[in-house]
Amino acid sequence: MKRLLVLCLSAFLAGTTFTASSQKPLIPNNTEVFKLFLETHGSYNEALSGEAERDRFLLNDLKVEATGTVTPWLSYAYRQVLCYRNEWVRANGFGSYIENAWVNFQLSEKFSVTAGKQDAAWGGFEYDEYPYRIYDYSDMNDWMDCYFTGIGVSYEPVETQEICLQVTNGNENRSKSPSFYNLGWNSSYLDEMLSLRYSVTAGQQAKGNWMWMVWGGQQVEAGKFLGYFDIMYTRGKMDPLGLLAEQFEPEDEESGAEIANTGYLSLVARLNYQIHPKWNLFVKGMYETASVYKTNNLFEAGKYRTSWGYQGGVEFYPLGDDNLHLFITGTGRAYSLTERAKALDASVENTGRLSIGFVYKIPLF
Numbered sequence: 202m203k204r205l206l207v208l209c210l211s212a213f214l215a216g217t218t219f220t221a222s223s224q225k226p227l228i229p230n231n232t233e234v235f236k237l238f239l240e241t242h243g244s245y246n247e248a249l250s251g252e253a254e255r256d257r258f259l260l261n262d263l264k265v266e267a268t269g270t271v272t273p274w275l276s277y278a279y280r281q282v283l284c285y286r287n288e289w290v291r292a293n294g295f296g297s298y299i300e301n302a303w304v305n306f307q308l309s310e311k312f313s314v315t316a317g318k319q320d321a322a323w324g325g326f327e328y329d330e331y332p333y334r335i336y337d338y339s340d341m342n343d344w345m346d347c348y349f350t351g352i353g354v355s356y357e358p359v360e361t362q363e364i365c366l367q368v369t370n371g372n373e374n375r376s377k378s379p380s381f382y383n384l385g386w387n388s389s390y391l392d393e394m395l396s397l398r399y400s401v402t403a404g405q406q407a408k409g410n411w412m413w414m415v416w417g418g419q420q421v422e423a424g425k426f427l428g429y430f431d432i433m434y435t436r437g438k439m440d441p442l443g444l445l446a447e448q449f450e451p452e453d454e455e456s457g458a459e460i461a462n463t464g465y466l467s468l469v470a471r472l473n474y475q476i477h478p479k480w481n482l483f484v485k486g487m488y489e490t491a492s493v494y495k496t497n498n499l500f501e502a503g504k505y506r507t508s509w510g511y512q513g514g515v516e517f518y519p520l521g522d523d524n525l526h527l528f529i530t531g532t533g534r535a536y537s538l539t540e541r542a543k544a545l546d547a548s549v550e551n552t553g554r555l556s557i558g559f560v561y562k563i564p565l566f
Contacts, residue, residue: 205367226564233270237566240264240280240333243447249533251552260284261558262333264300270492271334272309300348304563315353322353322367325418325465326429326467336512339465340486341433344442346371349381363387371404382406396420404441412437428472436464436494445491445505448547458498466490478521485512506549511533525561531557 230236242262261285270276280301303317327335328342337343351369358364367387385400402414413436420429440446440463449460471485487510496502514530533553 212274228566230566234268235267235566236564238266238268239563239565240266240331241563242333242558242560243372244556247555249553249555250289251534251550259487264333266301266562267452275304275309277304279303288488293478311357313355314495315355316351318348318350319353319367319369321347321369321381321402322365322383322400323402324385324398324416325349325431325469326398326420326435327394327418327431328416329398329418331562333562336514336528336530336556339431339433339467339469339510340444340491341435341442341465341469342488344444345435351381353383361389361393365400371460373556381383394422396422404437405493406437408438410438412439414441426472427475427476429470430547431467431469433469434465434468436462441465442491445493448491448506449500449545449548458500460493460500462493462495462500462502463495464492466492479518479524481518483512483514486510499545501541503541504539505547506539507537525559527559528557530556 204473213214232320233424240262241260243258243260245256246257246259264282266278266280268276268278269442278301282298282300300316301318301320305313305315305318308311325342327339328347331539346525349369351367353365353367353369354501356364356366361504363386365383365387367381367383369383369387369492371380374530382403383400384402387396387398387399389396397419399417400414402412402416404412404414406412414434416431416433416435418429418431420427430557438461442463442465444465445460445463467486469485470487471483473481473483475481487508487509489510491506492504493502494550512532512534514528516526516528518524518526532533533555535549535551538547538549
């Protein structure tokens with residue numbers, strides 16, 4: 202703990218040495234055709250409970266991103282993971298380390314088409330945040346694959362309204378990954394004081410087996426306050442998240458009974474308060490359940506797991522913008538298993554930790 206406090210003081214004092222010039226590209230670039238960035242998120246972590254296997258020094262994110270606007274009607278984006286750690290980064294057709302590789306065609310002021318490897322068009326504001334800025338995701342967003350190859354159409358009847366229609370393949374590296382059909386609606390009101398992100402998704406996991414997702418988020422920005430509240434529900438015959446499937450993984454995969462007909466509910470809220478142009482306080486809470494909606498094999502219908510997540514922290518932005526920042530956060534997870542889950546020898550450990558680190562999207566070119 203003493204080492205953590207020393208690192209906290211050192212990092213925050215060091216933050217005052219940054220100048221505005223550190224926000225400019227390392228290599229001057231006056232064109233919009235090619236922009237190059239390096240996304241970084243590193244931290245030192247001190248476990249308070251559980252998480253014995255977590256590294257103390259951890260590079261949570263290291264990705265290179267290239268974007269550009271070639272013409273007023275043609276743009277592109279490419280993002281590649283340099284520090285490959287998570288299985289969910291795997292995606293079809295391009296290899297396990299590429300998240301985005303798409304081109305966008307602006308057909309008119311109201312219509313655009315995006316083709317290639319892209320983010321799924323799902324609702325909610327936790328999902329919409331840049332991954333390198335997230336300290337800890339909810340289970341719903343942490344366990345769901347979200348980068349797929351396909352095509353998306355966007356229609357904006359007015360500046361404050363957007364309707365998205367997207368069809369994508371699933372992850373071919375996983376036998377249970379679905380093909381998605383997404384319908385999204387994004388909107389803002391009262392001069393962007395209120396914003397909404399809603400989506401409905403149908404996914405064909407296998408012939409005759411479908412999954413369904415209804416995700417929605419509401420965000421309010423008023424003065425120094427910024428907060429959102431997301432509601433996400435996902436269900437499917439072949440366990441779309443895979444969380445309960447891993448919890449109750451059979452010892453013999455060939456003859457063992459796999460869990461099916463699962464449903465997941467997530468409620469996520471975050472509130473930011475900017476006490477100073479360079480300082481932000483935040484709290485975040487998560488309530489999530491995992492259930493079986495229809496009895497199958499050894500698994501009775503009903504709830505199996507409930508989790509509570511909580512985060513709080515301080516962020517320091519030395520340049521007074523929303524890019525480079527240092528942080529101190531506290532994170533915890535508490536779990537409750539029902540009697541039907543315990544009867545199947547399920548177990549899960551509560552966790553907690555303190556972290557100090559930095560987040561910086563470095564403009565290279």
